[in-house]
Amino acid sequence: MARIAFILLCHKNPERIVQQARQLTAVGDYISIHFDARAPQEDYRRIRAELADDPNVTFARRRVKGGWGEWSLVQATLNAIEAAVEAFPRASHFYMVSGDCMAIKSSGYAHDLLDSRDVDYIESEDFFESDWIKTGIKEERLIYRHWFNERSRKSLFYASMDLQRRLGLKRRIPSDLRIMIGSQWWCLRRRTIEAILRMRRERPDVMRFFRTTWIPDETFFQTLVRHLVPETEIVNRSLTFLMFSDYGMPVTFYNDHYDLLLSQDALFARKISPEASDLRQRLGVLYASDRRDFSVSNEGRRLYGFLAGRGRIGRRFAPRFWETETSLGRDKELLIVACKKWHVAKRLVGSIKHHTNIPALEYLFNEADTELPDLGGIQATLEKRTRHRRALMRMLFDYYETDRLIICLDTASIDLMQDFYADRSVTRMLEVQCSFSDDYLAGHAKRIGLAGAEAPPETIDRLLPTIRYDILYESECIRDASFPNSGQISDRRSPAENAEPIRSFLTVPEETARSVAETPDLFAD
Structure with missing residues (x-):
C-alpha cells in the first residue's frame, strides 16, 4: 500500500x-x-x-x-x-x-x-511553446543569470538583466534538457525522487544552470522529471486543487x-x-x-x-x-495618511519609511503615475486600482511580505476610507491638516483642471471661496464619520504636539514619533 x-x-x-x-x-x-x-x-x-x-x-x-x-x-x-x-x-x-x-x-x-497507477503526478508544460506564463518576463528567466530578488531588490534585478542583454551575455540551456514549467505542487514516486537526487550529484552543470534561473521551483522538478521518467509514467497534472x-x-x-x-x-x-x-x-x-x-x-x-x-x-x-481576495484579512493593518496637500503627505511618509520598516505607498488611488510593482495589470490604471481596490491591497501586502502597510489618500476619498474601514483588517488613519493660502488654492485649481493656465485673475478669485469650502467640507466629512483609530496632526501645532498622534498611528516608541514629527520643512509649500 x-x-x-x-x-x-x-x-x-x-x-x-x-x-x-x-x-x-x-x-x-x-x-x-x-x-x-x-x-x-x-x-x-x-x-x-x-x-x-x-x-x-x-x-x-x-x-x-x-x-x-x-x-x-x-x-x-x-x-x-x-x-x-x-x-x-x-x-x-x-x-x-x-x-x-x-x-x-x-x-x-x-x-x-x-x-x-504506477505514475508520477506533476504538471509540466513546454516552457517555450505553452502559454503557462501569463505576465512578466519569460525566456529571460532562463537565458540570463539572476542573482538578485525581483521583489526585494527590483532595481538591481532589472539592471543586472539589462546589462547582460547589452553585453550579449545570453547563456545556453543544457543541450540535453527540454525545459518544462508547471505547478510546484507535485506527487512523485520514490524511484523518481532518488533519480533526481542522483542527477543532482552527477550533473553539476544542471545545478549551476537552475541556481541562477528565476522562479526555478516552477521549472526544476518539472524539467528533471520529464528528463528522467518515460512519458507514459507521468500524469501531467497536480493532485492539489x-x-x-x-x-x-x-x-x-x-x-x-x-x-x-x-x-x-x-x-x-x-x-x-x-x-x-x-x-x-x-x-x-x-x-x-x-x-x-x-x-x-x-x-x-x-x-x-x-x-x-x-x-x-x-x-x-x-x-x-466569490472574489475571496476582497478581504484584506484580520491579520493585516492598513495605515491611511489623509492629506489634501500631496507633497506634505509624501514628505511625511518618506520620513516614516526612513525611521521605520513599514512599507508605504503614495497616492495610488489618486495619482496615475504612482510607482507600483507589476501586479499583472491590476495596477495599470486608476480605474482598475479603484475598482479592485481590496484585491490590489491584498496583493500589495503579499508583494511586500508584510502585515502593515501605509497608503496616502486625498481627503476627498471618503468612500475609499469607509470601504477600508468596513474590512475585517485593522485600519488606522492620520489626517494631516494644513493651512491654504490664496496662491496655493489658485495653483491647486489649475492642477486639477478647474482653471486653465492662462485663466484671468477674476476667474480665480471667484473660484477660491468654493475651493476653500470644499477642502473644509472634506475634513468635516472625515470627522463626522468618526473613524476609530484615527488622529490628526496640523501645521498649527508644534512637533511636540504632533508627536503623540503620530506615535498612536504608527504604534512606535515616543522617540521615533518625535523624529518623524520634527521632519524638516514638513509642512512647507
Whole structure:
C-alpha cells in the first residue's frame, strides 16, 4: 500500500504546522518539515519540541532563508526530501505541500488513487511553446543569470538583466534538457525522487544552470522529471486543487467551500484561509476517516469563472463575493495618511519609511503615475486600482511580505476610507491638516483642471471661496464619520504636539514619533 512522505515548506504559524503534521501522520503517513530560517528561532524550537515524540516526523537538517522566485525554495525542498528519503525507507510517494494546504479526501481514498497507477503526478508544460506564463518576463528567466530578488531588490534585478542583454551575455540551456514549467505542487514516486537526487550529484552543470534561473521551483522538478521518467509514467497534472484570480493571485477557500472542495478531482487544496477554523477542523477529521464515497464533479474552476464574472447573489455559498481576495484579512493593518496637500503627505511618509520598516505607498488611488510593482495589470490604471481596490491591497501586502502597510489618500476619498474601514483588517488613519493660502488654492485649481493656465485673475478669485469650502467640507466629512483609530496632526501645532498622534498611528516608541514629527520643512509649500 502507498505510504506518503509529505514535504512541507513553511515559515509561520507553528501551532497550525503541528496540527497539520499530526493530522497527516495519524494514519501512518510521514512528513518532512523545512521551517524557513528567516522565521523566529523560538517558533522552530516549539515545533520540534511538540513533534519530538512522533517517529513519522523529521526535519530538514539545514534550514535556508527562502525568497520568492529564488533558488532557495528549491534548495529548501531538496533538503527536506533528503531528510525524508533517509528517515522513511518505507515511503513510496513524496507529496509537496505548504502550510496553507489541507487534504480534501480521506487518506484511504488518497492511498487507493496512488496504488491504482504506477505514475508520477506533476504538471509540466513546454516552457517555450505553452502559454503557462501569463505576465512578466519569460525566456529571460532562463537565458540570463539572476542573482538578485525581483521583489526585494527590483532595481538591481532589472539592471543586472539589462546589462547582460547589452553585453550579449545570453547563456545556453543544457543541450540535453527540454525545459518544462508547471505547478510546484507535485506527487512523485520514490524511484523518481532518488533519480533526481542522483542527477543532482552527477550533473553539476544542471545545478549551476537552475541556481541562477528565476522562479526555478516552477521549472526544476518539472524539467528533471520529464528528463528522467518515460512519458507514459507521468500524469501531467497536480493532485492539489488551486485556482488563480485574473491577476495571478491564489484564490482562498473559506468555511462555506467544504462541499465544493470535496467534489474536486484532487487530494489536497490550496490555499485554506487561516480564518476558516471550521473548514480546517472538518478537513482534518476527513483525512483520518475511511470515507471513499466522494462524488467528483470538478466544477470548481467553472463555478469560479461564472461567479467572479457576474458577482455573488448569495444563493450558493452564503452572501459573500466569490472574489475571496476582497478581504484584506484580520491579520493585516492598513495605515491611511489623509492629506489634501500631496507633497506634505509624501514628505511625511518618506520620513516614516526612513525611521521605520513599514512599507508605504503614495497616492495610488489618486495619482496615475504612482510607482507600483507589476501586479499583472491590476495596477495599470486608476480605474482598475479603484475598482479592485481590496484585491490590489491584498496583493500589495503579499508583494511586500508584510502585515502593515501605509497608503496616502486625498481627503476627498471618503468612500475609499469607509470601504477600508468596513474590512475585517485593522485600519488606522492620520489626517494631516494644513493651512491654504490664496496662491496655493489658485495653483491647486489649475492642477486639477478647474482653471486653465492662462485663466484671468477674476476667474480665480471667484473660484477660491468654493475651493476653500470644499477642502473644509472634506475634513468635516472625515470627522463626522468618526473613524476609530484615527488622529490628526496640523501645521498649527508644534512637533511636540504632533508627536503623540503620530506615535498612536504608527504604534512606535515616543522617540521615533518625535523624529518623524520634527521632519524638516514638513509642512512647507
